[in-house]
Amino acid sequence: MQRSATRAGWTIVGLVLLFVLIQGFVWHSASRGTLGLTGDTSAIERLTGPMPSLMALFAHMITGALVTTLSVIQLAGPIRRRWPLIHRISGRVLAVTALLTGIGGLIYIVLSGTVGGTLMSAGFGLYGALMIIAAIQTPRLAMQGDYDRHRRWGLRLIVLGLGSWLYRLHYGLWYGTTCTLSEALCGLAAEPDFSGVFDQIQVFAFFLPYLLILEWWMRRKPQPIKT
Numbered sequence: 001m002q003r004s005a006t007r008a009g010w011t012i013v014g015l016v017l018l019f020v021l022i023q024g025f026v027w028h029s030a031s032r033g034t035l036g037l038t039g040d041t042s043a044i045e046r047l048t049g050p051m052p053s054l055m056a057l058f059a060h061m062i063t064g065a066l067v068t069t070l071s072v073i074q075l076a077g078p079i080r081r082r083w084p085l086i087h088r089i090s091g092r093v094l095a096v097t098a099l100l101t102g103i104g105g106l107i108y109i110v111l112s113g114t115v116g117g118t119l120m121s122a123g124f125g126l127y128g129a130l131m132i133i134a135a136i137q138t139p140r141l142a143m144q145g146d147y148d149r150h151r152r153w154g155l156r157l158i159v160l161g162l163g164s165w166l167y168r169l170h171y172g173l174w175y176g177t178t179c180t181l182s183e184a185l186c187g188l189a190a191e192p193d194f195s196g197v198f199d200q201i202q203v204f205a206f207f208l209p210y211l212l213i214l215e216w217w218m219r220r221k222p223q224p225i226k227t
């Protein structure tokens with residue numbers, strides 16, 4: 001009893017910390033997306049391409065900000081248990097916004113490519129495709145009453161929903177560490193045109209390892225998952 005209360009306490013601390021940590025990126029994404037959609041297409045300087053692709057990408061930044069926030073809310077077991085209605089409403093909004101985010105990102109990739117070239121387009125393309133699949137599967141299985149698979153797909157959607165933030169976190173940690181070590185090492189293997197080895201690993205490393213860890217964890221825990 002004492003142990004489970006301590007665990008619940010740490011879970012809440014972890015969730016609150018995660019919620020606080022994502023706020024900078026959520027604000028960046030929502031504000032840049034709004035600026036872009038309201039006419040300031042230089043909101044993110046490196047973005048290029050036909051106007052429809054830019055609009056799709058700016059829209060995906062606004063829906064993506066919601067996806068990042070709602071992923072943490074859906075992860076919160078205490079909210080789901082105490083306020084199931086909030087869990088259901090935010091789950092529906094998460095599924096719709098994740099679907100739109102994936103579609104918006106893919107439109108940009110198809111029409112304009114990415115700053116990092118073919119490899120980055122492949123990594124981000126896979127990321128978008130997986131997000132679209134998870135956004136469809138999660139509510140579909142809930143509607144069919146298959147709650148075990150619904151939870152599994154919901155967890156995959158949450159991991160993907162946090163992926164974009166994790167991408168920036170990896171860069172922050174990399175620059176923070178290498179620049180602290182020495183000036184010569186600062187930003188090692190990361191290039192402004194995203195052609196460095198670190199950049200090339202990152203195009204998959206912000207979602208694939210986390211999905212693999214989740215799959216391993218779900219296989220270790222075949223009984224219904226209590227998050």
Ligand code: HEM
Nearest residue numbers: 029061064065067101102105106114115124128131161164
């Ligand atoms: C999870 C929610 C997401 C958020 C919050 C988000 C946010 C952003 C932001 C703010 C940018 C502008 C660049 C920057 O400031 O770093 C961006 C760029 C981009 N995003 Fe997303 N994104 C999300 C999901 C996705 C998905 C699912 C895809 C895949 C289809 C995607 C594809 C792209 C692409 C292709 C770019 C442009 C890359 C380049 O610079 O060439 N994003 N995203």
